[in-house]
Amino acid sequence: MKRWRIMAAAILSALTIGFSMFAPVDASAATSAVAVTNVNLRAGPSTRYPVVITLPVHAALTVYGCTANTSWCDVSWGRDRGWVAANYVQVFYRGSSVVVTPTVAPAIGLTVVTFNQTYWNTYYVGRPWYGEWNVYYGGGSRSVVRGCNDDSCGAAAVTRGPYGGGRAAVGGCQDGNCGGAAVTRGPYGGGRAAVGGCNDEKCAGAAVTRGPLGNTVVRHGSVSRD
Known part of the structure; x- marks a missing residue:
């Protein structure tokens, strides 16, 4: 476990440095992170939404923000964009690799983001379930x-x-x-x-x-x- 934490810290540190070289001036707009295990990237902030892709353990993520209760975070991995439960997202904070929590999120500059149909229309056109917005979002x-x-x-x-x-x-x-x-x-x-x-x-x-x-x-x- 200790070895994994050291490896994760090294990966996150390298990602943070690399991201800062190419990121906009507003560094709080996105944060580097890794997936702590194989986990589903979903099309919305709930397990009722369809799976976009299954992320591999240690997948290098970019986090754009989290829901108001910090239960789900809006992330991207390569060309895929979607939502991952926050307790599967690990960031580098105060010298350690930690999962995103309501305390950690604001401390590292993650803002509250909302999910709506514009997000759905932006990232999921062409997916087999794209036309079922009302089924997934409307209950x-x-x-x-x-x-x-x-x-x-x-x-x-x-x-x-x-x-x-x-x-x-x-x-x-x-x-x-x-x-x-x-x-x-x-x-x-x-x-x-x-x-x-x-x-x-x-x-x-x-x-x-x-x-x-x-x-x-x-x-x-x-x-x-x-």
Whole structure:
């Protein structure tokens, strides 16, 4: 343990010197640190946010600030930007390597930073979960199940929005035939159901849209695969 602390102190000291050579005049804008273990870099300050990447132990980080309660810190590693629980972030303070705490953070110049959709839009465009901001931030939820047996494959997913809306989808393939269905419910009572599928000869689908005031529209059609 003592050897690790000496190594960490040496790494942090070198990082601090290197950073100061290229950093802006306002040195308090960012602080060098290391990850104390393999830890997930997340897209927001909570374990409910998706994982951006898993940081390796001793990863050299740049810390831009922490949440008001100093439980999560905004960091970057290479080209990746995200949030790490503060107790996995170690900085050099008063001659020692220590994890970030509410006492340490202001002492080394780390400011309070906030998380919002602008941050999300800046760093996560193109990620598979980028379009699910409301699911992660607004208190919604998403569950997915999938699998295959000897003859067929299937999958289902349910997403619930923060204001009562939701979406369920299911799909699968068996013996050369594929099909799928989805139901979307709006927060004010409207909804839409759709089903479709293909066999060796034809693809067909149908949709029912129901407005919040009770009006309904039905559409269906098919097409040959020749």
